[in-house]
Amino acid sequence: MSVGAGQAFVLIVQRELCLSFRRPEQLFQPLVFFLIVTTLFPLGLSLQLSQLRDIAPGVLWVAALLSSLLSLDSLFKSDADDGTLEQLALSGQGLTLIVVAKTCAHWLVTGLALVVVSPIVATALDIPTGAFETMMLSLTLGTLTLSWLGAIGAGLTIGLRRGNVLLSLIVLPLATPLLIFGAAATERAISGTSTVGALYFLAALCVFTCTLAPFAATAALRITLE
Amino acid sequence: MNIAPAGLEFEKVHVWRGDRHVLQGVSAHIRPRELLHISGPNGTGKTTLLRVVCGLLRPEQGSVSWLGRSITTFRTEYQAALAYASHEPALKSDLTALENLRFAVGLKRRITADELRAALNRTGVGACADLPARVLSAGQRRRVAMARVLAMNASVWLLDEPYTNLDASGAELLSGLLHAHVEGGGLALVVAHHDLAIPCGIRRLELNS
Numbered sequence: 001m002s003v004g005a006g007q008a009f010v011l012i013v014q015r016e017l018c019l020s021f022r023r024p025e026q027l028f029q030p031l032v033f034f035l036i037v038t039t040l041f042p043l044g045l046s047l048q049l050s051q052l053r054d055i056a057p058g059v060l061w062v063a064a065l066l067s068s069l070l071s072l073d074s075l076f077k078s079d080a081d082d083g084t085l086e087q088l089a090l091s092g093q094g095l096t097l098i099v100v101a102k103t104c105a106h107w108l109v110t111g112l113a114l115v116v117v118s119p120i121v122a123t124a125l126d127i128p129t130g131a132f133e134t135m136m137l138s139l140t141l142g143t144l145t146l147s148w149l150g151a152i153g154a155g156l157t158i159g160l161r162r163g164n165v166l167l168s169l170i171v172l173p174l175a176t177p178l179l180i181f182g183a184a185a186t187e188r189a190i191s192g193t194s195t196v197g198a199l200y201f202l203a204a205l206c207v208f209t210c211t212l213a214p215f216a217a218t219a220a221l222r223i224t225l226e
Numbered sequence: 227m228n229i230a231p232a233g234l235e236f237e238k239v240h241v242w243r244g245d246r247h248v249l250q251g252v253s254a255h256i257r258p259r260e261l262l263h264i265s266g267p268n269g270t271g272k273t274t275l276l277r278v279v280c281g282l283l284r285p286e287q288g289s290v291s292w293l294g295r296s297i298t299t300f301r302t303e304y305q306a307a308l309a310y311a312s313h314e315p316a317l318k319s320d321l322t323a324l325e326n327l328r329f330a331v332g333l334k335r336r337i338t339a340d341e342l343r344a345a346l347n348r349t350g351v352g353a354c355a356d357l358p359a360r361v362l363s364a365g366q367r368r369r370v371a372m373a374r375v376l377a378m379n380a381s382v383w384l385l386d387e388p389y390t391n392l393d394a395s396g397a398e399l400l401s402g403l404l405h406a407h408v409e410g411g412g413l414a415l416v417v418a419h420h421d422l423a424i425p426c427g428i429r430r431l432e433l434n435s
Contacts, residue, residue, distance in 0.1 A: 002306065008333050015321075015329040022320035083316030084330070087374075090280055091333035092306025226283050 008093045009101045016105030026071065030110055031117055034067040038121045049126055056125035057186035060135070061142070061179050063121075064114055068143055069171060071110045072150035073157075073164040075102065076221065080158045089225055096218045103151045103217070111143025127190055134189035134199070141202040142182045148213035149174050155220030177205060232294040233257035233413055234279070234382060239288035241274055248274050249285070254431050258381075261404065261414045263422050266433035272417045273313065275433070276384050279415060280310045292382075306334055309380035313387045313417075315371040319360035323351060323370045326359055331377045345377035346370065350399060364391040372400060383407055383414040 003011075020027050041059045042052055079085035088098050115136050122135055153170040157163030185198035234256045241249040248271040256262045264272050277283040279290055281301050290297045297304045317326045327342045346352045349369040354362055362370065368391045375383055383404070389397050401424050404414055408426045422428055 003333060003336060007336075011329060011332050018325065018329075019318060019320055082318065083312050083314040084318055086282060086310070086312060087316050087330050088333070089282065090305045090308065090310050091330070092302055093333050094302050 003093070005093070005097055008091070008097060012088075012098060012101035013105045013108075016102055017109065020105075020109045026074070027109055027113070030067040030070045031113055033070060034063050034114055034117065035121060037063040037066065038125060042125065053126045053190060056122070056127050057135075057183040057190065059125065060118070060121060060127075060139075060186065061183045064118070064139060064143065064182075065146065065172070065175055065179060067114065068110055068146050068150070069168055071106070072147075072154050072171065073167055075106050075151060075154040076158050077154065077163065080224070085158075085221075085225070089221075095221060096214050099151060099155070099217045099221060100214050103147050103214070106151075107144055107147040111140070111147055114143055115139045127186070130192075131186060131189035134195045135186045138182045138185040138195075138199060138202055141199070141206045142178045145178055145202070145206045145209045146171070146175055148209035148217070151217040152213055152220055155217045155224060158221070158224040178202065181205075232291075233260070234290075234292050234415075236275075236279055236290045237288055239275065239278055239285045239290070241271065241278060241283065241285050243274070249278070249433075251288070252431070252433065253288075254429070256413050256415065256429070258411050258413050259408055260427045260429060261408050261416060261422070261424065262429050262431055264415060264417045264431045264433065265419060270433040272433055273386055276310070276386050276415060276417060280308060280384050281305055307380055308382040308384060309375040309378040310384045311371050311375050311386060311388055313390065315359075315364075315367040317359040317362075317367055317370060320358060322356050322358055323362065323373075324355040326370065327374050327377055330374050334378050334380070337377060342373075342377055345373040348376060349373040349403075350396070365393055365396060368392055369396060369399075372403065376403060381412050383412065383416075385414065385416045387417050387419070389418055389420070 038059055041055065076085060079088065089095055118136055118139055119132055122132060127135065149171050153167045157167045160166060181198045181201045185195045185202065188195045188198060237253045238251045239249050240251055252275060254262055264275060266272055274283065278285050281297050281304060292304050323346060324339065324342055331337050331342065343352060343355055346355050349372045351366050351369045351373065354366055359367060359370065372388065388400055392400060401422065405424045405426055408414060416422065
């Protein structure tokens with residue numbers, strides 16, 4: 001009996017989660033990086049508490065973007081290196097479904113994990129608890145968008161030896177709007193002004209990448225598989 | 227297994243790799259109950275040909291058809307009907323042999339853990355089912371890869387140097403499995419450097435540089 005797309009999606013997500021939890025160091029590396037970078041800024045700048053709050057949104061977002069980038073390289077590369085990507089591509093499930101499932105699983109273990117630990121960082125940076133909700137929502141939208149942008153970059157750079165450098169060069173410029181509007185949303189939440197505009201823009205970017213990036217990433221992957 | 231007599235056909239396949247004309251108009255027609263033995267010196271495009279046949283690589287010229295239709299028109303359905311074993315075993319070293327099979331075969335067809343264990347037992351690595359692939363020897367990994375092909379229950383087997391790393395009993399076992407597959411109405415393309423001692427309709431395709 002053939003396997004439906006829904007079942008295949010669940011199976012691939014299970015596979016990715018299983019692989020991630022077998023390598024906990026890979027799972028925790030971006031999170032620890034996120035925590036360390038956000039701690040280094042206040043130490044290096046020796047700021048007053050009130051000034052810390054001013055730089056907090058920017059520091060939080062830059063650290064979140066960089067730590068998300070750390071794990072993007074392995075999205076398709078490890079499967080390509082051991083030949084399992086070919087097996088997935090030949091599974092009869094369609095490459096787009098595989099790309100979507102793998103990217104969703106990647107976001108669960110990197111993006112979502114960042115969102116979950118962000119209140120710890122926010123507390124350390126003296127962000128008021130009232131702004132947590134907006135900060136976590138903006139990070140959710142931002143990391144999801146970044147995972148999709150990263151999937152295109154990761155698909156294009158599989159075959160390259162120093163692909164992670166090129167991957168950063170491809171993804172970071174595209175992620176600039178995320179940084180601007182994500183930090184703006186958090187900053188406005190801290191100052192108590194309306195965050196709607198920035199959040200809507202982030203949501204629009206998220207919908208845009210979620211709908212188009214799977215096809216772009218599939219095309220990139222198909223080229224590199226050849 | 228039910229395959230129409232049309233089988234698998236590739237016609238005048240040309241592939242360039244940069245300036246190198248790797249495949250120069252290769253053609254063959256394999257019907258059910260037939261095995262195509264592809265041989266030739268290193269670097270003559272045997273693996274490239276298998277990748278073209280399974281639809282991973284698009285040839286610059288020529289076509290591949292399955293059941294009388296070009297595979298480009300129904301690539302996904304065609305790929306669901308084939309089992310491809312590359313020259314590397316393609317196992318995730320952090321997953322157990324059974325998990326490797328479950329995640330690979332489970333995308334092709336619904337299969338129970340018992341069926342997967344049976345496939346592993348048939349290739350002689352049943353005892354390794356719950357061991358991570360990283361601790362298996364090269365020969366055992368090859369047998370797990372063979373169990374994956376077996377469990378896929380596919381009509382078309384595309385095997386790239388499947389005898390590599392296998393001991394004498396493993397090679398005999400593989401020949402037996404290939405024989406049973408072809409006798410059962412399937413067809414197979416096998417890249418191998420030595421003669422195949424399988425009592426079934428073997429056709430040869432020699433690639434030269």
